[in-house]
Amino acid sequence: MTTAANTPPQQPLLAGKVVLVIGASAGIGADAARVFAEHGAAVMLVARTEGPLRAVTDELVANGFDAASTTGDISVGADVARIVDATVERFGRLDGAFNNAALTQAGRLDEVTEDDFDRILAVNVKGVWLCMREELRIMRAAGAGSIVNVSSIGGLRGSSGMGAYQATKHAVIGLTRTAAHDNGPLGIRVNALAPGPTETPMLDQTRAAIPGGVEARIAATPLRKAGTGAEVGEAAAWLLSDLASHTSGVVLPVDGGFSA
Template sequence: MSDNAGARRPSGTGLLAGKVVLVVGGSTGIGADAARVFAEEGASVMIAARSADALAALTDELAGEGHDVAHTAGDVSVGADVARFVEATLTRFGRLDGAFNNAGVNQYGRLDDVSEEDFDRIMAVNVKGVWLCLREEIRAMRESGGSIVNTSSVGGFRGNTGLGAYQATKHAVIGLTRTAAHDNGPLGIRVNVIAPGPTETPMFTKWRAEDPAAVERRLAAVPLRKAGSTTETANAAAWLLSDRASHVSGVVLPVDGGYSA
């Protein structure tokens, strides 16, 4: 559950009141908490990811709290699936005001040890998937404008041993975001990117169990001396999607406790 779960807002209030938002990669971690935060901030939310069971459970949870939510399952690296994510949103809610493109996978290993198959897969999800989302979302927003937030990482503007393929994809997400902001600003479409640092996701929990000393070293380099929560990351995305950020586009926003400072 998100940190502010249960703190229901009156109808018609919140950062995203009255907006329709698509969350891609919303079945777990940052994406799932983003769906919760966006709903709690007043948005109608379509949640998309590969895991139909996890999506159904999250949708039932949020609908049970009185939120307007729906879900659709598919693979972000498949163009037809991504087009269906957007079409399902338009069919269910009538329009698309915002999108949070959060689907992604990790890949550990030095560049000379990564297999071609693994490299192709991470590029397909983390780079091609973001491009496919941008393409379909922009097409849906051409007439009315909107706001899009992509998820990169602090690894998108620095290097780190053993994560070369992953970090290359996160650099690419920043490049796609900045280009999309330039291309689509005249249409009233804002495109920004968040760059989380160490965050309490299931992946981070697994890393802590496998190599606690490495996690402690990483957290010692964070000025706030802690990993971020998924809710803190989702709150940053909610602000960028909202009208409070109406003149913010092409920005890379670190959500990292000062790690990249």
Template sequence: MQQSGTAPDNGLLAGKVVLVVGASSGIGAEAARVFTAEGASVMLAARSSERLREIVDELTRGGHDAAAVSGDVAVADDVARFVDETISRFGRLDGAFNNAGIGQGGRLDDVSEDEFDRVMNVNVKGVWLCLREQVRVMRPAGSGAIVNVSSIGGLRGSPGFGAYQATKHAVIGLTRTAAHDNGPDGIRVNVVAPGPVLTSMVMKPDGELPDGVKARIAATPLRKAGAPEEVAQSAAWLLSDRASHVSGAVLTVDGGYTA
């Protein structure tokens, strides 16, 4: 979804500064577009500095306030820099969208130790590092909102994605604990749990959907896969003041699949 024009004064996120981690493609890139269209200034973080520059250029041409920082979500110093650069550029951090993640397929007993460690480092350790650094600067301000990205795979099991699903269960656990730990300091922490979303992570190299994804869509009441902007819109609401009494929640964005 292409956004244009300056940020509205009455948008969901008007006047807020939001850090988007995992912003170079898919849901993260669309979140940058949605959040700025809703009035936010955004700092975009991901490993691909070239792709981040393209998105920042797109947003600034549309009159939005955006900057970028590159690094690896699984490296503590890089994640600290994501937050420090946000503070340096915008002066504060009001919200964060922790979207960085990688996929994994295969039976649990076929997953190599290296592959298991890799998916855990990005999908679980990365979220923990983000939470740690984000609340570090939100706590003195006495407010803030964080949205982590899990999956419907964090709510149920299915064959062939055990390590990935374990990470997405863990993201929900981290979020719920962080909501308890940081609620007294005015910080809300929530999760969005998408079903199949039309991004490169779920598509085959030839652009086709895997049979397993097709089966999930067929079992979805709305009979369609999600679009990245639909997940981003849900996250925008959770980051906004309209969700001021929502914390520790898991918002499924799955067309009714888990109903």
């Protein structure tokens, strides 16, 4: 009989794994990187801006975690290839990836400029595709891996005022499901998260652009609160872990019940 006294301690959820975190300088990405490190992962942090990215990385290293960082623009294929190669060079492998970088946009579809539409597509859709392409290059050779893409509850439904952003988040779900089919036979899992309102700098931008919109969504959320980046990170950590070994092609809402 096994008792609590003689049960061996559990390993951390992501012990021994190397996880690439895209969009890690602030918000969900930074909080998720902290969660992954606390669960035992070595983490490579990526963002476009050096200063905030370095601050998060230095914080993790100071707390005894195995972390490194590199800058890059995920809408540029050569940058993404370099980022993934740098991860493998630094840590020797790539077990998981959290593709989180995104731009937001507010305004009716007929008000969005062509330049703004191209810019948000380049990061939110092309960027996710480029990240998966390069991550899969390594994972396919290894015969294993797990990718978590960040969509949004805006990728599961429509609402007024953020049409271009929501179109990109619908696209992320399409990319995720297709990649799950393409790569499942090779031992690679691909899933997506669909966060609801989450306390981040991006949510503050939405509050400013659509007065009252965030508060209305929170009021319609069964848990009556916005989420945190750490709560999104915990969901991602499970999907990246071996505990989710039979979970692929899933879009998991992390929204306090808003989509229920």
